Amino acid sequence: xxxxxxxxxxxxxxxxxxxxxxxxYDTSDPSYGLFWYKQPSSGEMIFLIYQGSYDxxxxxxxxxxxxFQKARKSANLVISASxxxxxxxxxxxxxxxxxxxxxxxxxxTRLLVRP
Amino acid sequence: xxxxxxxxxxxxxxxxxxxxxxxxxxxQVTMMFxxxxxxxxxxxxxxxxxxxxxxxxxxxxxxxxxxxxxxNLTFSTLTVSNMSPEDSSIYLCSVEGQPxxxxxxxxxxxxxxxx
Numbered sequence: 001x002x003x004x005x006x007x008x009x010x011x012x013x014x015x016x017x018x019x020x021x022x023x024x025y026d027t028s029d030p031s032y033g034l035f036w037y038k039q040p041s042s043g044e045m046i047f048l049i050y051q052g053s054y055d056x057x058x059x060x061x062x063x064x065x066x067x068f069q070k071a072r073k074s075a076n077l078v079i080s081a082s083x084x085x086x087x088x089x090x091x092x093x094x095x096x097x098x099x100x101x102x103x104x105x106x107x108x109t110r111l112l113v114r115p
Numbered sequence: 116x117x118x119x120x121x122x123x124x125x126x127x128x129x130x131x132x133x134x135x136x137x138x139x140x141x142x143q144v145t146m147m148f149x150x151x152x153x154x155x156x157x158x159x160x161x162x163x164x165x166x167x168x169x170x171x172x173x174x175x176x177x178x179x180x181x182x183x184x185x186x187n188l189t190f191s192t193l194t195v196s197n198m199s200p201e202d203s204s205i206y207l208c209s210v211e212g213q214p215x216x217x218x219x220x221x222x223x224x225x226x227x228x229x230x
Binding site for chain 1: 116146148152156157158159160163205207209211218219220221222223224226
């Protein structure tokens with residue numbers, strides 16, 4: 001069965017520093033995608049970054065990068081130069097490459113950026 | 116990415132009543148998804164709605180409780196029927212980013228409180 005695990009319920013980071021949010025996954029399917037979403041207090045889900053299981057290079061999107069270690073089944077999100085606006089819930093998700101396109105979400109990590 | 120709107124953005128309802136949530140997309144999409152996020156929890160997929168076919172429900176969700184319509188490629192509704200306080204959640208619709216693409220984009224969500 002597919003599963004996403006986020007072991008950090010909450011994280012603190014000082015403004016302008018980098019922070020890593022952990023995510024591990026479990027699947028027997030060779031084809032999958034890994035996603036990170038940000039959910040501010042308003043409740044919307046904001047797509048941040050995507051990594052395909054066959055991608056050779058780690059994905060990057062501006063200040064976000066995904067540290068993909070396939071053998072360890074981990075897909076950690078790195079946020080560089082943290083900003084106060086980065087304070088939010090962060091969810092890791094796995095998408096199945098079958099026809100369902102379903103997303104399975106982890107439990108989330110609440111990030112608080114300190115000034 | 117598609118622009119997705121949801122109505123209502125929030126509502127407070129009485130036990131035993133029903134609420135229909137609308138999801139509108141600014142472009143045609145094949146697949147639309149409905150998720151539930153209970154307070155302090157992660158997202159759980161309720162069902163997948165494809166135009167022209169019956170919605171596919173996940174384990175634990177039934178059509179009588181969460182009927183879904185998908186009359187065209189830009190619109191879907193989710194009804195929460197015979198509500199109880201346990202139905203208090205954020206309900207989010209999502210769509211595929213591009214036909215066959217992996218990324219899903221989410222609407223702003225509907226925050227439902229059942230008294």
